[in-house]
Amino acid sequence: MTETLKNKNTTPNFLHDVIISGAGPVGLFLACELALAKCSVLVLEKATDPHSPLKQIPFGIRGLSAPTIEALYRRGLLKELELHKRLKNPHQNAKQGAQRQVGHFAGIPFQEGDVDTSQWMYRLPSSTETSLISEIQEIETVLTRRVTALGVEIKRGLAVTDVHQTGNTVTVQSGDQFFQCKWLVGCDGSRSVVRKAAGIEFAGTEPEFTGYTTLVDMADPEKLRPGRNVTATGMYLQSQPGYVLIQDFDGGAFHSSDMPITLEHLQQVLRRVSNTDVTISALHMATTWTDRSRQAKTYRNGRILLAGDAAHIHAPLGGQGLNLGLGDAMNLGWKLAATLREKAPEGLLDSYYTERYPIGAQVLDWSRAQVAIMKPDPHARALNAVVRDLIQTRDGATYFAGRVWGVFTRYPLEGNHPLTGYSVPNFEFEDGTCLGELMHDGQGILLDFDGNASLKTFASEYGDRVKYISGRAKDPLDVSAALIRPDGIIAWASDNGADFSQLQKIAAHWFNRR
Incomplete structure (x- = not known):
């Protein structure tokens, strides 16, 4: 100040x-x-x-x-x-169906057909998608x-x-x-x-590379292989004509230098990383970034x-x-x-x-792990080969997809039910309404699939902090009742709706009574 x-x-x-x-x-x-x-x-x-x-x-x-x-x-x-x-x-020339690339780890793709979503037991037919494309x-x-x-x-x-x-x-x-x-x-x-x-x-940790995101014209774009390519000197990706990403393992030196990104510099970096003599004929836009983790x-x-x-x-x-x-x-x-x-x-x-904080720390380590196996040295290439073999298995692809798409995200909350701490499934009621459609107001919810009058009375004690929702679910996933925080996280769940002592304790931890 x-x-x-x-x-x-x-x-x-x-x-x-x-x-x-x-x-x-x-x-x-x-x-x-x-x-x-x-x-x-x-x-x-x-x-x-x-x-x-x-x-x-x-x-x-x-x-x-x-x-x-x-x-x-x-x-x-x-x-x-x-x-x-x-x-x-x-991505240009993207495959469809089971061979469609739906994500990657350190440039190693996993395919839609290898991801076994049945292993994610709390996802329902009414669940939202696990990933989709947007822009800032x-x-x-x-x-x-x-x-x-x-x-x-x-x-x-x-x-x-x-x-x-x-x-x-x-x-x-x-x-x-x-x-x-x-x-x-x-x-x-x-x-x-x-x-x-x-x-x-x-x-945190200092960077290993300078990353370039560029929009260019090339006289000979066919000299670059499509997709993401880890090379002996770095990585490059041409996902669309003229849209090229490069990772140059210079310790982040160029990004930190604040030097302008010229056509000549970019061509020199791209040629070295791709090991080609590709020619950039025009530079329309470029920006740099690093893997600095803090x-x-x-x-x-x-x-x-x-x-x-x-x-x-x-x-x-x-x-x-x-x-x-x-x-x-x-x-x-x-x-x-x-x-x-x-x-x-x-x-x-x-x-x-x-x-x-732990979620953030986990993501930072996930990023560091990717950089570690993309480095242009024999140790990284050996690790890369092991991960590539794993990601091409059904269990491996499912694990990596679950991590990349956030399916495994969970807070370590107190409670006995296995769903505690997870995002609440998008339960569909018998009238076709889905739970997510009832959460637009940002209130906490006491969900009751069995019509328990005691739960309704309990919810009323919290006024506008917690609203009571009752109705039969098409697939309740062995849940009879659940307390859901305003952010959609299950704070308490029961398979018989009778564990009121724990419910009272947990509700008081997250919500004040009226």
């Missing part, structure tokens, strides 16, 4: 519940969750124009995983995404439309430059403007000003919180970053809203860090 901010009269006319720094997908989705719970939210975004070629296909293409798809579906947002309906696979611009457009409808104000062209928190409020400076809030959330990316202002350490030591300092890339960064291999950030928003939103409304049990907000 600067002396200027400390000594200046910075009291604004309006106190927001929450200010979010950053109007990317994570900041916007968090704003949706908070506004859904009637919190007053202001979003500050440093960019004046939300549109950018880097957010559009091919640069902005992103794969959404199962938890993200479920979250969007449960808030009525999935139906607004259109791109995945016309773009099933962005499409996601931001859908979320912006929703937050605007919910009354959230987005101020663009205002970068957060300083932050000062007292016991009850946070003052946020953007240039010569000041804003005040009860809570501040940094969703402002890997170079987060909010994180730095909060004094939160960003620890994670905030804590996601909270007082009334300042972090989410998305402000809390963790890693190589974008396998498309985990966006999904990880949206998962942060889904987890944090209802907990922060309950805290603001003074309806949060003790320690509820702390559970954001204890639940999300």
Whole structure:
């Protein structure tokens, strides 16, 4: 905090519940969750124009995983995404059917026909897809439309430059403007000003490579093999004509140099990595990135919180970053809203860090493991060959798909039922209604498949914190009743609906009584 901010009269006319720094997908989705719970939210975004070629296909293409798809579906947002309906696979010459590539680990593909979804016992015919294609611009457009409808104000062209928190409020400076809030959330990316202002350490590992994402014209594109190719000096991918990705294992030197990406430099790197004499005739657009992996030591300092890339960064291999950030928003939103409304049990907000930090650490290690077997040395090539053999087996492909698509995501919550801690299945009731369609309001749910009057009475004790839903399910998966958090996670489940002592204890852990 600067002396200027400390000594200046910075009291604004309006106190927001929450200010979010950053109007990317994570900041916007968090704003949706908070506004859904009637919190007053202001979003500050440093960019004046939300549109950018880097957010559009091919640069902005992103794969959404199962938890993200479920979250969007449960808030009525999935139906607004259109791109995945016309773009099933962005790769040229993509195979269809059982041989269709549906993901990869370190460039090693796994195919649709090898993934045994029957091993994922809690997925139902009514479940949403495990993966689909979208782009940053499409996601931001859908979320912006929703937050605007919910009354959230987005101020663009205002970068957060300083932050000062007292016991009850946070003052946020953007240039010569000041804003005040009860809570501040940094969703402002890997170079987060909010994180730095909060004094939160960003620890991790340094990069092994510089990655290039480019749009070029080539005089002889046939000299590059299609698909993803790990070579003796790096990796390259040509998924569409002229759209080329390169990994050059230079320790991230070029990315850190801030040197311009010229046609000559790019051609030299591509020739060396691909071991061809391919000629680039025109360079239209290019950007660089690395596999630097860092994670905030804590996601909270007082009334300042972090989410998305402000809390963790890693190589974008396998498309985990966006999904990880949206998962942060889904987890944090209802907990922060309950805290603001003074309806949060003790320690509820702390559970954001204890639940999300291990998930983030796991994704960072998943990314590091991919880099380790892509390095251009004999040890990595040996590991690569072993993983390639495993991923071509049915069990191997199923495991890798489950990890990449987030099917295995689980919080280690207290409870005896095997579904505890998992995302609730999209149960279909006998009238054809699916559970996810009843979750648009973001409330907790006490689900009762047996019509137990005691459960209905129990739910009424929590007022608007928990709503009671009863009805017969077509396939209840050995569940008679379940307590579902607003983020869709099962906090308690029973196969006989009678374990009320545990239900009372667990409900009190997540929800205050009215």
